Amino acid sequence: MIKVTSDVKTITQMTRDLPGPLAVVPTMGALHEGHLALIRRARQLVGPGGTVAISIFVNPIQFDRLSDLTNYPRPLKSDLALCEKEGVDLAFTPQKDFFYHSDHSVLVTESLLSKRLCGLSRPGHFDGVLTVVVKLFNLLQPTLAVFGDKDFQQIALIRRMVRDLNMPVKIVGHPTVREPDGLALSSRNIRLTPEHRKDAPRIQRSLSAASNLAVTGEQNPAAYLQCAKKHLLANAPEGFSIDYLELIDTKSMQAVSRVTRPAVLATACYYGEIRLIDHINIQDQ
Numbered sequence: 001m002i003k004v005t006s007d008v009k010t011i012t013q014m015t016r017d018l019p020g021p022l023a024v025v026p027t028m029g030a031l032h033e034g035h036l037a038l039i040r041r042a043r044q045l046v047g048p049g050g051t052v053a054i055s056i057f058v059n060p061i062q063f064d065r066l067s068d069l070t071n072y073p074r075p076l077k078s079d080l081a082l083c084e085k086e087g088v089d090l091a092f093t094p095q096k097d098f099f100y101h102s103d104h105s106v107l108v109t110e111s112l113l114s115k116r117l118c119g120l121s122r123p124g125h126f127d128g129v130l131t132v133v134v135k136l137f138n139l140l141q142p143t144l145a146v147f148g149d150k151d152f153q154q155i156a157l158i159r160r161m162v163r164d165l166n167m168p169v170k171i172v173g174h175p176t177v178r179e180p181d182g183l184a185l186s187s188r189n190i191r192l193t194p195e196h197r198k199d200a201p202r203i204q205r206s207l208s209a210a211s212n213l214a215v216t217g218e219q220n221p222a223a224y225l226q227c228a229k230k231h232l233l234a235n236a237p238e239g240f241s242i243d244y245l246e247l248i249d250t251k252s253m254q255a256v257s258r259v260t261r262p263a264v265l266a267t268a269c270y271y272g273e274i275r276l277i278d279h280i281n282i283q284d285q
């Protein structure tokens, strides 16, 4: 039977009392198959004798647009039912007023990798993510934490933070889970209009079409970017726009001047108000 608590004061003792090792899956709720895959991976890693905990918290300080925060889905009851079904041992569901002091003034900032891509278009976003992750790690004290690879910049930043601040948590990435039509699962997908939802697999198709250039030995980043852009924009519906499209080195997050492994073609696109991200690894053939 799942234990559910929103109590920030007792959560640390609660996780200490549970049998270890402890794997945590940090989420903002609105759980989908992608999250369930993270939960299953967490269970696999700690085994039947370990503990799997999930946090469900729509973290206000990582939102750069109030409308996005306000409209973020919060189906807590059905999320908890899913967790129960997946055999999660503990769900931590803090309330924002008890999680952040009204005069909280300390943020965790990464000063290099966070300045590109999503960090550039969403100022303050990664400060909010890293801060909440540190707070969750401090409160839950997990052995390991599982995050989706879809948010590849996020997980790179969390790994960097854990390394640079000597945090005793193992970070595990799990491959992106997709709809049968290729759209990467995201809690934001349910907010797409039917027309935009139908069109949204164009993002993955475009990245994939560009990545096929690797087979020809293409090393010019411009060729990949042009190809992806062409596919992204061809007969795109009204309301669609590209926020960024970049071919970057995975370690530095800087644009590459020649395509050699490991490089990532990454994009963020808007369907109206809804911003979706996706990326693909470009293999050196």
Ligand code: PAF
Pocket: 026, 027, 028, 057, 059, 062, 129, 132, 133, 151, 154
């Ligand atoms: O990826 C997410 O859902 C969030 O950014 C995270 C890691 C749970 C922090 O709020």
